[in-house]
Amino acid sequence: MQNSFTEENYLKIIHSLSGREGTEVSTNALAESTSTRAASVTDMLRKLAEKGLIHYKKYQGVRLTDSGEKVAIQVIRKHRLWEVFLVEKLGFGWDEVHDIAEELEHIPSEILVEKLDRFLGHPKFDPHGDPIPDAKGNLTEPDYTILTDVHIGEKVLMMGVLDHAPSFLQHLDRSGITLGAVIEVKEINEYDKSASVQINGGPTLFISLEVSKNLLVQRR
Amino acid sequence: MQNSFTEENYLKIIHSLSGREGTEVSTNALAESTSTRAASVTDMLRKLAEKGLIHYKKYQGVRLTDSGEKVAIQVIRKHRLWEVFLVEKLGFGWDEVHDIAEELEHIPSEILVEKLDRFLGHPKFDPHGDPIPDAKGNLTEPDYTILTDVHIGEKVLMMGVLDHAPSFLQHLDRSGITLGAVIEVKEINEYDKSASVQINGGPTLFISLEVSKNLLVQRR
DNA sequence: ATATATTTTTAGATAAGTCTAAATTTTTTA
DNA sequence: TAAAAAATTTAGACTTATCTAAAAATATAT
Known part of the structure; x- marks a missing residue:
């Protein structure tokens, strides 16, 4: 079965x-x-x-069904744990791990997943900020805010991405927007909704609405 | 292709x-x-x-063919590297890893294998003592001796097994015969070729010809 | 509310890897 | 070395996951 x-x-x-x-x-x-x-x-x-x-x-x-949901969540758990492994242990970039995790997630073995989870220190989030379900399938969906909902002057914490496309992630890398970065919204352009943001109190850069829409942040 | x-x-x-x-x-x-x-x-x-x-x-x-040989050796390389990972990093027993490695060995990604190899510290042997081919496919077959060829009085190093069956490996675990153990052949029974061996200068135990035939050791 | 467009399903076909049963080739034996 | 045995291949069929083309059901629009 x-x-x-x-x-x-x-x-x-x-x-x-x-x-x-x-x-x-x-x-x-x-x-x-x-x-x-x-x-x-x-x-x-x-x-x-x-x-x-x-x-x-x-x-x-x-x-x-409940039974189908259980299977799906276990596959997602495996996918995200393997992504953590690939980034944290093997040194892959967050833009490189999706396809490999797509394969690894189908390796069948409960014990393997549990040992991997322990080895990684029971991580709660994967390299893209997505929450990792626990062995029972429980998943605490964090209350992320999309950057477009953040007002001028607010300082937020970069916590995740909605788009996992390598090209998008590489773009973030080049901009210094990594998980944990502090983002302060300095200005929002009325016309195209592009934004001026300061990263970690350092350089200020412009990001398009397209990018803002895909950034998950947390208010502090 | x-x-x-x-x-x-x-x-x-x-x-x-x-x-x-x-x-x-x-x-x-x-x-x-x-x-x-x-x-x-x-x-x-x-x-x-x-x-x-x-x-x-x-x-x-x-x-x-040469081309087929190349593919085969890369699969073996992956299998053995994953076995090292499962035992060294995840804490599996050497009797538990074969089936999982059998799946992992088919995950396609050159980079993955090379990063895994580096993460593991470029191991030369897997948990059963089998040599791991390098990235180019080069494999130095170590000159193991089968325990049946060892004479009374000789002290040898336990280096590998020919049989990978979980039941055999578990039997070795129970006897304290692990990789690196020092085995001294004390006596050989003429009738059934069973042997009396001392493990790490400690307990002496009897092992059958069947077991001896599957133990790879190194003279020092 | 009926005609048109869209979505979904059915019918029949294909490729990969496997099977059984029968045919063929090779090996063994007397 | 011919007959018997064993090994191997061929022929035809099945399963899984896919496809195209056509039919059927649902949704949309005038």
Whole structure:
């Protein structure tokens, strides 16, 4: 009763697309995210439904069952723990680890995950600021604020990113915007909503709305 | 031009079955080792031959090409590095790591392997005493002696095992026979070739011929 | 509310890796 | 060295995850 690599990926993607409210996910959205065609998704959904991992009624979209949710969360736990390993222990950049973790997350072995977790010191967040579920699947979603919601004059702590694209992360690296950096919003351009921000009390730089939208920060 | 999980396993097994001399491996031997049927092996051999990874003539057995050899050795390198990681860093026993390493060895990423190797301090041997090929595939086969070839009175160093079966390794653990242990052969029973050995100058115990045959030691 | 557009599902096909049963080749033995 | 045994390959089929094209269901728009 093992789930395949592919099945685990579907569950993980359904989880992330259905959000915290557990809303229905459409066939087309899944086709997009899995880089397959809608017909292939339908086939897989029938299979996952038979295994009791999703609620699925034809034409009605799909939702994870409790059992499917559990699997998805364990895959996410593994993904994020491996990312911590790759960055903290092996010295990868945060822009380089996604694809490798995508493979490692499917290595089956409960004990492996638990030992890895202990080895890493039970980290609560991955290198992108995403929270790591514990062994029971409990996950405390931190109350991050998106930088666009921060007012002029506020000083906030850089805690995570919404976009994980390597090019975006490399851009942040070049700007000195790393996890833990202090960001003070100095100015906001009315016209294009671009912002002037000071990093760690040092250099001031301009960031576009596109960037602001993807920065998760914490008020102090 | 990626090789699949399955292809890599065939290459690895052909490598180990053809030994240092690179002798031909039979279809049946491969069926046995891969837990498949001879017919399936034939199919795969045709495929590997088309990719230029093996020399294959119908009914004549199979040998790795230089290119196939290279792939096999990289898989072995990855397997053994991951085993070191699992034992040294995560605290697994040497009897527990084979199956997990069997999965990890197929994670594709040159950089990952090189960073892992550096993180582990470029180990030369895995937890069973098997040599780890370097990035170029060079492997210095150490000149181990099998314990059955050691004479009464000799003191040798425990350096490795031929059998990797968990039950065998657990048996060694219970006897205190770990890598690096000093073994002095005290007596050899003429009748069944069982031996009396002293471990680290401490307790003396009896080991069967079956055990002796699987212990690799080094004369000092 | 009906026609049109969009989304989703079904039907039938493909590739990878496996299988069984039958045919063929090689090896062994008498 | 011919017959029997063993090993190997071929033929045809199955499963998983995918595809395209066509059909069916749902949603949108006038």
